[in-house]
Amino acid sequence: MKIYYDTRKPKLYELQTKAFFTPLMTFLQARPNCTLRELNQQFSEKGFVKYLESCIEVGWIERADRRYQLNLPFYTQEDQQQVAKEAAVQELLQDLLHLSQEELATFLQPFVTCQPETAYLVAEDVPMGRLQVAGLPGDLQAFSLVTKPDASDLAGYFVANRHLEEPVLYSQLAQLIGDVDEEYYFQQVQWILSRVGKGKTPKASIFYESLLLTGILTKENQLTIPYLRNLSENAELKTKIMKLNHFEISVLLGFLCENRFKGLFRWFYKEKTILANKRENN
Known part of the structure; x- marks a missing residue:
């Protein structure tokens, strides 16, 4: 079971x-309107009652007349399939499938900060699209659209690091760059990309190796993902997608990511400035 919630609220995380x-x-999904006695019989571990009260406080669980039940929508594969059949979703999916990778990345990027108005639960077997970002605004940033964790997802690696998570999935990347400072890492990658863009071979480093390991650079120093320097708004598509709720958007992006990118779509972005960084000119 997965939960989608406002990630700007640390307590929910x-x-x-x-x-x-x-x-x-x-x-609670299987046994709605249960009593506290039933819950305590099921969860006898220390700290449970305190955890239960916290879930009630944030609105995830409702208590009424000494009965407890989930206060969150729960979506299944059947709900996902219903969304997929909606004419508006089908039309928008076809529009997005016909965009170039650069156009698609430009369109998707603003939605990385999109948060659900209310939290909701999704069955584990429902593939949902999730947008992630690493790096700092104004500097080089890595973005990704994923349906499941992927070892070559650079943005996903740093998102996990921020939460002090160490998934086995990222073990090779972790052995290479460890808990390197996020800002420093992307400064180094920006310099590498500037060298590659000028047809020069970057010096050997763990930063360069990480780009090879994740397949972002080939051994011939060819960049395999879009590198955006400017963003432009597609007003027509934005109007269409804003008519959908968070669950519908996530389902749409899940279908898009699976059908076109086999579960992972990545890109870099750095706003183009008039004054170039001196280091980029070296």
Whole structure:
């Protein structure tokens, strides 16, 4: 079971990382309107009641007349399939499939900050599109659209690092660059990309090796993902997608990512400035 929530709220992140989260949500999904006695019988571990109260406080669980039930929408594969059949979703999917990679990245980038108005739950077997970003605004940033974790997802690696997570999936990347400072890492990558853009071979480094490891650069120093320097708005497509709710958008992006990119779409972005960084000219 996965939860989608406003990631700008640290307390919500902490709640969904606790060991109680998945079993409690699963239990309440199967047993609505249960009593506290039933919950305590199922969850006898220390700290459960405090966790339960926290979930009630943020609105994930409702307590009424001494009964407890989920207060979150729960979506399944059937809901996903219903969304896929909607004419507006089908039309928009076809529009997005016909964009170039650069056009698609330009269109998707602003939605990386899109947050659900209210939290909701999704069954584990429902592929959903998720946008991620690493790096700092104004400097080089890495973006990705994923349906599931991927070892070559640079943005995903740094997102996991921010939350002090160490998925085995990223073990090779972790062995290479470890918990390197995010800002410093992308400064080094920006310099490497500037060298590659001028047809020069970058010096050997863990930063250069990380780009080879993730397939962002080939051994011939060819960049394999879009590198955006300017963004332009597609007003027509934006109007269409803004008519969808967060779940519908995530389902749409999931279909797009799976059908066109086999689960992972990546790009770089750095706003083009008049005064180039001196180091880029070296």
